[in-house]
Amino acid sequence: MKIHFIAIGGSAMHNLALALADKGYEVTGSDDVIFEPSKGRLAAKGILPAEFGWFPNKIHSELDAVILGMHAKADNPELIRAQELGVPMYSYPEFLYEQSKDKTRVVIGGSHGKTTITSMILHVLQYCNIEVDYMVGAQLEGFDRMVHLTTTNDFIVLEGDEYLSSAIDRRPKFHLYQPNIALLSGIAWDHINVFPTFEGYVEQFKIFVDGIVKGGSITYNVEDKTLKAVVESSENTIRKFPYETPEYKVEDGLTLLDTPEGEMPIEIFGKHNLNNLAGAKWICQQMGVDEADFYEAIASFKGASKRMEKIAERGSTVVFKDFAHSPSKVRATTSAVKEQYPDKRLLACLELHTYSSLNAEFLKEYEGALDEADQAVVFYSPDAVRIKGLEEVTESQIRDAFKNQDLKVYTDPSAFQRFLFGKNLDDTALLLMSSGNYGGLDFDQLK
Known part of the structure; x- marks a missing residue:
């Protein structure tokens, strides 16, 4: 496939470009400016644009798809050319869905903690030698990229952001993934430039829950009253798994987690991170990880980049x-x-x-x-x-x-x-x- 990225230099976009290049796709792209580490990583793969700027002549009818990044505006010359030619065009989340529509989609959403929970899940799965596709919003220790796509893995784990998909697609990203297994960590008003009222913001999470595939599941932080009301009022025919902060204590600067095998020291700390851990455990168990294996793996998790x-x-x-x-x-x-x-x-x-x-x-x-x-x-x-x-x-x-x-x-x-x-x-x-x-x-x- 021949894929062109409009605004290839973004953190998420360049990782997707690298993943598709690894998959054997022919990848091109444009951007008005690209900073490190995106610049160096794209150059190492041979897909860094030769010059910065927007070039409508890069858009042609032989392209299989154009992927539009959030950085690109509605009047972008390449976007306009793609619309004129009728080239299939996707936002970042739309294309991820296309790549995963035959897989079991695990989507981690919420106003806070979604990157950490996604990172915990991927850490545990890697520890347990379970191969999955993924997209996460931070660079993780032990992982080359933030995006990994294959034709063989059964599961894909997706961090579900509630922000808009692109300049021409005003739907929140996580509405597009149609999860089989979902998690919501909490609801706290954010992105007021897009959702000027709290009620409008909460509505996006209602739509997400109602969009879970029939027979799927929602794992949710029952300590968040707004989230609890959203999930428990949904009439979608899905399984509902509440979770809450597990028992723990802090001694001499060390956090000890209460487990069936006794107290276990862990690298992360803070009530919110222990709450995140409880959610990650539920998801991992739904993906086939035994509880004992989860605890063994999570003990060595040190956190996502830029998070604590x-x-x-x-x-x-x-x-x-x-x-x-x-x-x-x-x-x-x-x-x-x-x-x-x-x-x-x-x-x-x-x-x-x-x-x-x-x-x-x-x-x-x-x-x-x-x-x-x-x-x-x-x-x-x-x-x-x-x-x-x-x-x-x-x-x-x-x-x-x-x-x-x-x-x-x-x-x-x-x-x-x-x-x-x-x-x-x-x-x-x-x-x-x-x-x-x-x-x-x-x-x-x-x-």
């Missing part, structure tokens, strides 16, 4: 980096580090970086999210607010939203770095939460 990632530990100081940015994730991550290191001072630094987090109306959702920290800091860029076309956000608005008048707020990257590197971090757990880099912070300087 320990980047430094020296003396009495420990430093974690986490992708957390939404209110529920910030609250859970901050609480987890405090619980794991109760004798250390917790310095929690949050960058407000996404459209939702920089929205003046949405800010109130962060109330209390940093309360577990001994000292809390928020960084944001006024330029980012302007670029996103949002109303100006003031420092006092942020303090009021978090209900924390002791909150330190920085808008200048240099001032934030002077604060951070000027701190005495003895007996401190430093937590850096961001999907960005605080205006140019070199995380290696903290190692």
Whole structure:
């Protein structure tokens, strides 16, 4: 097959391109800019575009398919040419469904934890030598790519994102996968630029549950009241498996999980991660993994990239980096580090970086999210607010939203770095939460 990618350089898109090239497909692509590591990985496979930009002449009638990335706009010249020629066109999730429609599709969704749960499942399956296809939203230790596709594997494990599929397909990605086995970890309002009301956001999860293949299953976090109501009110003829946080305790900085064989030390920590583990266990068991084998395998799971990632530990100081940015994730991550290191001072630094987090109306959702920290800091860029076309956000608005008048707020990257590197971090757990880099912070300087 001949496949062309419009916006090939994205994290998800380039991984799919590599997977299809490995499968023997003839892959081409375009993008206006491609950064590392995508650039180097595409070059090593011989599918890096010779020059950046959009070239309608790359689109021709002999193509079997064009895959459209989220980065591409509706007026993209290559997209318009493909529409004129009638070349079959797919969004990223549409094409993944086409590649997996004859497989058992396992879809992991939810506002939080889906990357971690998917990663846990893949770790356990690899440990147990069970071959599956997959798509996950983070680079995993022991895996070459984030996407793997074959013609032989029976299962495919898909991380189910609720964001839009493409510039011309406004359906949430996870609506397109039609799962046989599904999991939802929780519902916490997000992506307000697309779903301006909480009710509209929740509706997407109702559609997802109702779209599970008849006779399939939904595994769901029963501790989330909104999710519980969504699942239990669905009239879809599927099996419903609730899960909850298992028993555990923390001793001397080590988390011990309660199992049928007794207490077992594990690498990950935090109530939310133990909750994720319980969901992953249910899914693995539905895929043929014995409970005892699951526990043996999960003991060595260290976490997904950028999720509670320990980047430094020296003396009495420990430093974690986490992708957390939404209110529920910030609250859970901050609480987890405090619980794991109760004798250390917790310095929690949050960058407000996404459209939702920089929205003046949405800010109130962060109330209390940093309360577990001994000292809390928020960084944001006024330029980012302007670029996103949002109303100006003031420092006092942020303090009021978090209900924390002791909150330190920085808008200048240099001032934030002077604060951070000027701190005495003895007996401190430093937590850096961001999907960005605080205006140019070199995380290696903290190692």
